[in-house]
Amino acid sequence: MPFAQARPARPGGLRPRGRGRRAARSLAAGAAALLLVLSTGCGAPPGQEGGGAGLADDPRFVWAVTGADRAVHEQVATLWNETHPDRQVEIYFLAPTADEQRQAMFQDLQSRAGQFDVLGLDVIWTGEFADFGYVESLEDLRPEVEGVSLDGAVDTAQWRQELFALPYSSNGAFLYYRTDLVDEPPRTWQELYETGIEAAEEEGISGFVGQGDRYEGFVVSYLELFWAAGGELFDEEQTRTTFLEGGAAATALDFMTRAHADGLFAEGYDSMVEDDARALFQAGEAVYMRNWPYAVPLLSGEAGEESAVADDFAVAPLPTFDGQGGTSALGGLNNAVSTLSDEKELAREFVLWAATDPDAQALLARNSLPPTMESVYDDAEDPNFRMLGDILAQAHARPPVPGYNSLSLAIQDGLHPAFLGQAEAEPSLEAVERAADDALRQE
Numbered sequence: 001m002p003f004a005q006a007r008p009a010r011p012g013g014l015r016p017r018g019r020g021r022r023a024a025r026s027l028a029a030g031a032a033a034l035l036l037v038l039s040t041g042c043g044a045p046p047g048q049e050g051g052g053a054g055l056a057d058d059p060r061f062v063w064a065v066t067g068a069d070r071a072v073h074e075q076v077a078t079l080w081n082e083t084h085p086d087r088q089v090e091i092y093f094l095a096p097t098a099d100e101q102r103q104a105m106f107q108d109l110q111s112r113a114g115q116f117d118v119l120g121l122d123v124i125w126t127g128e129f130a131d132f133g134y135v136e137s138l139e140d141l142r143p144e145v146e147g148v149s150l151d152g153a154v155d156t157a158q159w160r161q162e163l164f165a166l167p168y169s170s171n172g173a174f175l176y177y178r179t180d181l182v183d184e185p186p187r188t189w190q191e192l193y194e195t196g197i198e199a200a201e202e203e204g205i206s207g208f209v210g211q212g213d214r215y216e217g218f219v220v221s222y223l224e225l226f227w228a229a230g231g232e233l234f235d236e237e238q239t240r241t242t243f244l245e246g247g248a249a250a251t252a253l254d255f256m257t258r259a260h261a262d263g264l265f266a267e268g269y270d271s272m273v274e275d276d277a278r279a280l281f282q283a284g285e286a287v288y289m290r291n292w293p294y295a296v297p298l299l300s301g302e303a304g305e306e307s308a309v310a311d312d313f314a315v316a317p318l319p320t321f322d323g324q325g326g327t328s329a330l331g332g333l334n335n336a337v338s339t340l341s342d343e344k345e346l347a348r349e350f351v352l353w354a355a356t357d358p359d360a361q362a363l364l365a366r367n368s369l370p371p372t373m374e375s376v377y378d379d380a381e382d383p384n385f386r387m388l389g390d391i392l393a394q395a396h397a398r399p400p401v402p403g404y405n406s407l408s409l410a411i412q413d414g415l416h417p418a419f420l421g422q423a424e425a426e427p428s429l430e431a432v433e434r435a436a437d438d439a440l441r442q443e
């Protein structure tokens with residue numbers, strides 16, 4: 001079961017003081033070690049992740065893909081190689097974090113080294129790679145994916161109504177919470193703030209862990225709060241930014257600033273990526289966690305690793321500020337064909353297969369990486385998986401405009417110091433507004 005249910009929430013509010021704390025602490029060291037060796041997730045040390053997976057005897061083309069969730073991508077490549085013995089693929093694992101992946105692929109293309117045939121692109125980079133002429137148009141393959149892949153995923157793979165990649169994996173946020181410490185998942189961020197601080201103080205653990213390091217994960221964390229407060233980055237026609245309208249930008253920043261100052265956020269939140277948060281939560285060190293679904297089998301112990309919270313966690317949609325609606329960012333990966341590839345036909349065939357082959361897409365689901373093929377969700381019986389389907393249907397896309405990276409960097413450079421109290425809120429928010437305007441003008 002990819003999304004096994006943890007024990008349901010018990011009524012009765014906060015758990016009595018102290019229970020289970022020692023057990024959780026004793027597992028912390030184990031979980032820290034886990035962080036270094038696990039192939040799933042996003043925490044491998046930079047510099048140690050690049051390289052081929054050596055799955056093919058006689059590789060004909062190379063697929064550059066994230067070093068997070070390695071095991072899944074390896075299984076997908078192995079399935080391709082078994083079913084296409086004369087057209088074998090080799091995986092090149094990029095770094096586990098989004099920004100480093102972009103940099104490595106960009107460098108390869110800019111220097112015209114062209115060592116990659118298929119590029120696993122985060123959903124935010126379609127416009128940029130298309131605008132630079134780095135990826136082939138796949139517009140003629142549109143009929144193959146429309147109505148087959150999730151609509152939101154197809155949207156992220158196109159730029160100016162033209163497909164430049166095909167969907168592969170999607171991603172949406174879960175709020176992970178401790179069923180032994182809180183009786184129900186919070187519906188609002190204020191409720192999360194209060195129950196998180198209270199339970200954390202009673203237990204001597206952290207209230208909240210998530211993606212707080214200065215990278216794309218922080219941008220996602222900030223934008224989810226911004227959308228939860230009713231904000232939109234641009235007007236509907238995408239002609240101007242609406243970032244500062246209605247006060248959502250300030251509400252989101254203020255929440256993060258208070259969560260840091262008042263100790264809701266764990267110590268070290270400001271340098272955590274996905275798998276750091278996952279390891280702490282797994283060690284029983286936090287009440288709440290914002291993370292992607294990949295953590296479910298690790299936390300439930302199904303992945304074969306020890307978990308201090310195996311029977312004591314569940315997942316819910318992220319809260320909002322008024323208790324209504326969904327706020328997850330739409331994450332995921334699309335596969336594109338490099339314009340420098342010598343094997344473009346093969347690369348196209350692989351990209352199409354990865355988007356539409358039911359067995360390949362089922363492999364993702366089995367490993368808790370959200371597939372993009374709609375029918376996999378329709379067939380799901382697991383309640384967490386169905387919840388994920390709903391979360392994805394309402395998820396907010398970060399606009400895949402060519403200027404997305406500069407907007408992302410402006411959020412990182414302006415708002416990361418601001419939530420830590422090292423920069424003033426207002427000028428930092430105004431700088432993001434200017435960057436959002438520039439991002440549109442780069443179209």
Ligand code: GLC
Pocket residue numbers: 097098122123124170171211216217218220292330331332333
């Ligand atoms: C996940 C998402 C991706 C996002 C990244 C941020 O990998 O799939 O879209 O940009 O996390 O850390």
